[in-house]
Amino acid sequence: MSWEENVRKVIPYTPGEQPKEQNIIKLNTNENPYEPAPGVRKMLAETDFADRLRKYPDPAATNLVKAISKAYNMPEDQIFVGVGSDDVLAMSYLAFFNSEKPVLFPDITYSFYDVWAEEFRVPYKTIPLDENFELDIDGFLQENGGVIIPNPNAPTGVLETIENMEKIVKNNPDSVVIIDEAYVDFGGVSALPLVEKYENLLVVQTFSKSRSMAGSRIGFAFGSKKLIKYLMDVKYSFNSYTMDQITIELGAAALADKAYFEETCSKIVETREWSKEQFIKLGFKFADSKSNFVFVTHETKAAKDIFEALKKQGIFVRYFNRPRIDNYLRITIGTRQEMEALFAFLKEYLG
């Protein structure tokens, strides 16, 4: 007998590399190539945060919640915030997925979903995507202890219709259905309006992609009052103060600038659509992406070889050594200039 016997042993999620070298082109973790809204810089410059840090932050992160409430026109008591959407989702697993029945999610999806299930000892079952990486909607209507689906899906970028998402929510009244909308701002349709209709729906979003604030760790969720209250209780039973003083204020500042948000999202969508054309010219195939990345496979060259060749050039993309997707690369949409550098190299490399 030893203390080690009582340890929860898990195989953790592996995040994308965060290389420390300068002068690289980083297209591997779906970060935004543009700075956060100018109000963030202004808030940092004009606020005496050093003086405030000695006090605990507001545990309810009220200023941030108020800003989200205003930006999304949702009541404050239907909003939850966390340290990135990963924190929101982990807390949601803890709060809502406590059945003996399996939680359902797609077989090709955000690779944290099964990690959380393993961490919290939640049974789960994956529902295979079809060969075009489309969701099997009926698969999510079988008996379950919860459902989690990203829309658009990752790492495929494929968007499901809001009608199909509603079908899943509506037909699972005995489970909480989580729609993970990390990438929705790049051309997706949010399920947010459904929150008023379905008490069992949680819609999760993040500041990490469309709001250029991955470094701040801000995730948020919308749900019925009841759902949010349960989630809050679990959060307050884990850590009273999850979000720090500075982040609360910077998050609120970012939300205030709707024009900047729309402008940078549009630029990324534009670069994505242009990039799709270049990928086709170079012999790549991909499902149509509505996110800030494209999930591509090449007709002749192995994904792993391309991945390694790019890395040697200081261009980082994401390769998953997993069944069904081990010949694909997930390539984040950077600036037009970054994408041009990518295509210049690929042209030479593949030509």
Added chain:
Amino acid sequence: MSWEENVRKVIPYTPGEQPKEQNIIKLNTNENPYEPAPGVRKMLAETDFADRLRKYPDPAATNLVKAISKAYNMPEDQIFVGVGSDDVLAMSYLAFFNSEKPVLFPDITYSFYDVWAEEFRVPYKTIPLDENFELDIDGFLQENGGVIIPNPNAPTGVLETIENMEKIVKNNPDSVVIIDEAYVDFGGVSALPLVEKYENLLVVQTFSKSRSMAGSRIGFAFGSKKLIKYLMDVKYSFNSYTMDQITIELGAAALADKAYFEETCSKIVETREWSKEQFIKLGFKFADSKSNFVFVTHETKAAKDIFEALKKQGIFVRYFNRPRIDNYLRITIGTRQEMEALFAFLKEYLG
């Protein structure tokens, strides 16, 4: 049947009030009355954080871990960091307290310990303090699934000898023993040197009290390589990036200034010792505190009445409506000036 049946229902921890009024004297949440080290302000002023925020933070928080390693002379792979010591402790419960046997902690202690046990469905048993609020050391030598003890204890402020703490660690080789040293820098003796000797010991500390950075949410822990590796796996199965870009750098900056740290801790200890004399003059009793608060009871006046009278004056202290301690107040040591205002009012009120 409804989705609500599968919800984890918990009664959350209640943090101390964070009143939004200005011009109050806040002695209710054990915050430090002095600003963080001047290097924190300098780092905020001189770093272009806005530009960095679009990228994910370093998931390993390397700069902060290196700074802790240097300040405490411990190898980097024996250090864990989290979003406040609450995050470190919650992750530790998840990682280490997985037995059918009860986790042991004092009956009067940090009121989050039973909340985490309830949240994670861990059996627990409280070991009563004696009437002087001293630990029952032998009580912690019975069969258990883990041990957690704060030293100094909260809300009593009482310090246990390092010999007794070692006795508990040594005689529990089949359990992880967590020593929560949130208040150790105000006159306690850290169990850190024992980490080299006992593989089952985790020593947890925080930036929230002695380093004046409650608003940043930084907790850290020391343990054997094996222990830290297990804890990391659980953390990476929960949230890859728990600590934001700015906090990592500010934390590292705070640690660099040893002189400021020692100076502010000394000032608080000095004010505490002076405050003890004033409390005695006013008819208060208390166990000897080695923390940045004093846990007092008055010989004639009810704690709850004093609490409410103080609050009306804009002086916030902490009152716990709990068995055995419902006639006590936990009063944080503020600046000398703040304490003088407290005693001026108490003198009039009690006189």
